[in-house]
Amino acid sequence: MTIATINHTLADMTRWTGRAEPFETDRARYWYQLAQPYEQQCIGLIGFACDQGVRRNQGRVGARAAPPLIRQAFATLPVIAELQQRFEGQLPTLLGDAGDIHCHDNDDFAASILEQAQIKYADKVSHIIQQGGLPIGLGGGHAIAYGSFLGLWQTLSKADDVTVDKAPIIGIINFDAHLDIRQSDVATSGTPFRQIAEHLAEHNQPFNYCCIGVSRFSNTAALFDRAEQLGVHIISDEDCHHQTWDMLAKQIETFIRHVDVLYMTIDMDCLPSSVVPGVSAPAAYGIGLIFVERAVKLIMASGKVKVADIAEINPTFDVDNRSCKVAARLLATISEQHLLAK
Numbered sequence: 001m002t003i004a005t006i007n008h009t010l011a012d013m014t015r016w017t018g019r020a021e022p023f024e025t026d027r028a029r030y031w032y033q034l035a036q037p038y039e040q041q042c043i044g045l046i047g048f049a050c051d052q053g054v055r056r057n058q059g060r061v062g063a064r065a066a067p068p069l070i071r072q073a074f075a076t077l078p079v080i081a082e083l084q085q086r087f088e089g090q091l092p093t094l095l096g097d098a099g100d101i102h103c104h105d106n107d108d109f110a111a112s113i114l115e116q117a118q119i120k121y122a123d124k125v126s127h128i129i130q131q132g133g134l135p136i137g138l139g140g141g142h143a144i145a146y147g148s149f150l151g152l153w154q155t156l157s158k159a160d161d162v163t164v165d166k167a168p169i170i171g172i173i174n175f176d177a178h179l180d181i182r183q184s185d186v187a188t189s190g191t192p193f194r195q196i197a198e199h200l201a202e203h204n205q206p207f208n209y210c211c212i213g214v215s216r217f218s219n220t221a222a223l224f225d226r227a228e229q230l231g232v233h234i235i236s237d238e239d240c241h242h243q244t245w246d247m248l249a250k251q252i253e254t255f256i257r258h259v260d261v262l263y264m265t266i267d268m269d270c271l272p273s274s275v276v277p278g279v280s281a282p283a284a285y286g287i288g289l290i291f292v293e294r295a296v297k298l299i300m301a302s303g304k305v306k307v308a309d310i311a312e313i314n315p316t317f318d319v320d321n322r323s324c325k326v327a328a329r330l331l332a333t334i335s336e337q338h339l340l341a342k
């Protein structure tokens with residue numbers, strides 16, 4: 001039997017590598033050339049190398065290996081000209097790597113190892129927000145979501161001007177085939193948004209949850225019942241294909257207008273398994289990458305996103321690194337939009 005432990009490892013900067021461009025101007029620049037060990041950069045990457053929640057949820061494990069592979073794929077993407085111009089002379093202040101929280105799990109669910117990992121990860125998230133940065137979490141299973149939320153919650157609770165009746169309204173936008181509001185005796189990758197709903201209810205705060213890409217073939221009627229009880233705003237996978245962009249954008253904008261701050265999470269199984277094969281629970285239908293990227297830009301443009309994460313990549317089932325590359329593209333999109341909006 002393995003011993004259940006959690007630990008934090010600092011950024012491994014030897015992983016930030018990519019193409020050398022000795023014959024080009026210095027505008028041939030890649031993200032690997034920007035990354036620094038996290039201090040107080042505008043963006044702080046923090047890995048959640050944990051798939052205990054997937055295991056507890058009877059899923060196929062492997063997501064714990066994803067954070068360094070998503071980083072590696074991101075490292076090789078070019079930095080767009082607009083960003084280089086805008087931040088000339090300040091490029092080392094843009095991207096920090098805060099390392100990974102590891103959850104070395106076993107089958108002893110009572111060991112609370114997942115819960116401890118979520119708390120440790122939440123502390124890092126909170127620290128980055130308090131330093132003025134945007135934390136971007138790299139899962140790991142979708143149990144990362146409860147940690148990301150807790151990190152945001154901790155920060156908001158510490159703010160000087162916050163009282164119960166004046167607390168900022170939190171909105172959560174999740175791109176996911178699954179609602180992840182399961183009832184269970186332990187936390188899993190299928191329970192985070194139900195846990196968040198309960199946490200908010202305990203503190204007399206509203207639960208504003210918009211789930212985009214929900215599949216009627218990936219959620220039971222019991223889950224749809226709970227979604228209705230909790231007032232979840234559902235935009236189904238079929239809606240995403242059949243409705244116009246203007247109609248979808250309006251729904252998302254209306255949701256955003258009613259909240260003060262946002263937590264945005266992308267469960268990579270929202271995309272079709274032909275596009276992202278390396279996930280814990282693949283989706284047959286899925287929503288388009290073109291739509292997801294456009295929606296992510298719209299959400300980031302609100303300026304309300306205080307924490308974001310990318311979850312559920314499972315490298316064991318990836319093909320030709322395809323899934324990590326899609327995750328890296330979304331990570332670059334979030335990063336670009338955040339920085340350009342500054």
Ligand SMILES: N=CN[C@@H](CCC(=O)O)C(=O)O
Nearest residue numbers: 057059142178180189190281
């Ligand atoms: N993170 C969520 N996972 C899905 C898993 C479904 C499955 O294994 O088929 C869920 O709980 O609904």
Ligand SMILES: [Mn+2]
Nearest residue numbers: 177178267269
């Ligand atoms: Mn999912």
Ligand SMILES: [Mn+2]
Nearest residue numbers: 142176180267
């Ligand atoms: Mn999920």
